[in-house]
Amino acid sequence: MCATAELEELISDDDPKKTAVANYLLGYIYSCRENKGWNGPRARRHLLNNLNSELPHPYAYVLYADLEEDKNVAVNYLKNGLKRYPNDTCIYRSLLRFTTDKDGVVKAIHEEGFTDSTLLKDVLKYLIKSSQWGRIGQFISRIRSNEGILEHEDNYLNLLKAYSLMFCDVSDYVRAHDILKEVIEKDFDNDLSYSPYLGIIL
Structure with a gap:
């Protein structure tokens, strides 16, 4: 059977x-x-x-x-x-x-204090797509609170952090460019393609 x-x-x-x-x-x-x-x-x-x-x-x-x-x-x-x-x-x-009501769900996820990387990466995708750069820093920090993050993942998070510093309401281009230079130095396999270079040009 x-x-x-x-x-x-x-x-x-x-x-x-x-x-x-x-x-x-x-x-x-x-x-x-x-x-x-x-x-x-x-x-x-x-x-x-x-x-x-x-x-x-x-x-x-x-x-x-x-x-x-x-x-x-x-x-x-x-x-x-x-x-x-x-x-x-x-x-x-x-x-x-x-x-x-995606913003409402993101707010609930933030308030509940979730640190699950898969869930938080979905949140980041939505915030980036909706150009809410000023909100992504707190979720990047939570992802980093998890153990075992791979170096290329951490480098990608740094890239997002740099872009958030450039595109948020109160920009910090100097700090963003410093982070992007570190990202480029660590991106040995060119996983991020031209993304960090575009950030520096901007």
């Missing part, structure tokens, strides 16, 4: 925990596009069953948001997910992706 068939049988189990887990796993399996048995509607149904159970899985909110065509509905479920799992960074990442 294949795994999905066994899980389908568990759905009718009297144990609500087993039923909730089975629905989540089936939703996960059917939502994987790499899976030959991908089935969006079926995945959505199983994920909804899990979310409406007494034991919703935190990642089920993320998977469901990806599948739900009405992103307002997706956002509502994600917000509900944060009520149950207020520290789940995956739910925050999904909410930042789909909500129209």
Whole structure:
């Protein structure tokens, strides 16, 4: 018997925990596009069953948001997910992706004090895209508070820091140029291409 068939049988189990887990796993399996048995509607149904159970899985909110065509509905479920799992960074990442109130989500992430690098890099992407250079410094500092940051990642953060000093409301070109010179010296493999040089020209 294949795994999905066994899980389908568990759905009718009297144990609500087993039923909730089975629905989540089936939703996960059917939502994987790499899976030959991908089935969006079926995945959505199983994920909804899990979310409406007494034991919703935190990642089920993320998977469901990806599948739900009405992103307002997706956002509502994600917000509900944060009520149950207020520290789940995956739910925050999904909410930042789909909500129209991205500034509100960024504010919440800041206030909660998250240091998860993946989440904070998503925040940086949004702030850069929306030209909110004056806000990125605090998130760069939080990323750096994590151990094990690679040298090329740290150099990239320095590049962003320099640009933020140039483009924020109160510019500091002297400090920015000093940082950019250090970035160029450390960019042995030219990973950052012309970005630091453009900063110096500006």
